Amino acid sequence: MLKQLKANPMAGHEGRSLGFDLGGTQVRAALVEKGTILARASARTDVGGGPQGVMAQFRQLASEVCKQTGFDAVRAVGMSAPGPLDTEAGVVEHIPTLPGWDGFPLRDRLADAFDRPAVLENDGIAAAFGEWKYGAGRGLEHLVYVTVSTGIGGGVVVDGRLLHGRKGMGGHVGHFRIAPDGPVCSCGAVGCFEALAAGTALGERAANAATRNPAGYLGIQASAGPIETRHAVEGARGGDPECLALMAEEADLLGVGFTGLLHLYSPQRIIMGGGVSRAFDLLDAGIHRRIRQDAMAPFKDVPVVPAQLGDNCGLLGVASLALSMVGTDS
Incomplete structure (x- = not known):
């Protein structure tokens, strides 16, 4: 079997590498060189085929x-x-959206399939690395990247190093408690940052608002199909008061979670990615208002900014990390 090497994020990143992304609904691949995606492709995840089908x-x-x-x-x-x-x-320890993967030696199988050194990385940490090297975190020594989408995940850079922790599981930024009660999180706990502020939670609040007020914007949209997060965003952009209130609540909850991350990691910047970040213009003021209100004095002026790389950050990040394994020089 091909020997596995440990990635060194401080190594150079010259040459070409392949970056893959495994998701519950989509699998993606990109050919990367010098922080540029030369080609990319995607397919709907063969969930029923299990690990063997997806590796194919x-x-x-x-x-x-x-x-x-x-x-x-x-x-x-x-x-x-x-x-x-x-x-x-x-x-793989466990992927809730992909049954049959528990205990699967994904890194070894990847190395065997392509006869190349391989690295396996958490998607939040990979995205953080991509934004650090090629996006909104370039030149920083300390940052937190938070993806706000179906769930909340992320990665952390401290003292110019990518934080991994025991088993490489550091940076599960969606799973600390920000409320003593509330909805049950995907992890099974109650009141997690993710349970309250992920895009899924915003969508559920929007759906509840539509039920309460069938004559309102969201209620009318509900007559055409299920209410989703995007309906709240679209309504807010159109000036609907109910949707504006929902976005203000979302911004406040994000601000609460981000304040906790400021106190934990002392970053120079928090970078927000994921689908909800596309509404950053609607969230910006409320996020920073909560931070200014709740953060300790030295943390109040730390900015939260949108990610620059979109959904390419994880592909770029993990492809770059893979190159760092083979001892390339800049």
């Missing part, structure tokens, strides 16, 4: 992104996946 998808996606340039120039491969993952051992 990754081989097919690799063929697609390398069809113009060939595979010979690829020096390493990296996989970004939700967790929890034991990235030190390269093993």
Whole structure:
């Protein structure tokens, strides 16, 4: 079996690498060189096929992104996946949206499939690395990246180093408690940051508002189909008072969670990514208002900014981390 190497985030990132992203609804691949995506491809995740079916998808996606340039120039491969993952051992602990993956040695299988050094990384940490190296975190020594989408995840850079922690599981920023009660989180606890402030939670509050007020904007939208997070955003952009109130509540909850992260990690900047970040213009003022109100004095002026790389940050991040394994020089 191909020997596994440990990634060194401070190493150079020259050469080409493949970045993969494993999600519950979509799998993606990108061919990357010098922080630029040369080609990318995606497919709907073969959930029913389990690990073997999905690995076959990754081989097919690799063929697609390398069809113009060939595979010979690829020096390493990296996989970004939700967790929890034991990235030190390269093993999937549990992915709630993907049954049958518990205990799967994903890093070794990736290395075997492509005959290249391989790295497995939590999707939040991979995205944090991408934004640090190529996006809104360039030049910083301390940052927190938070993705706010179906759930809340992220990654942390402290003292110019990517934080991994025991088993590589550091940076589960959605799973600290910000309320003594409230909705049950996907992790099973009550009152987590994710349970209260993820896009899913915003969507549920919007759906409840539609039920309470069937004559309002959201109530009218509900007659055409299920209410989702985007309806609250669209209504707020159109000036609907109910939707504006929902977005103000979301901004306040994000501000509460971000204040906790400021106190925990003392970053120079918090970078917000994920689907909800596309409404950052509606959230910006409320997030910073809560931070100014609740943060200790030295933390009040730390900015929260939107991510720059969109959904490419994880692919770029994990491809770059994979290159750092093979000792390239800048």
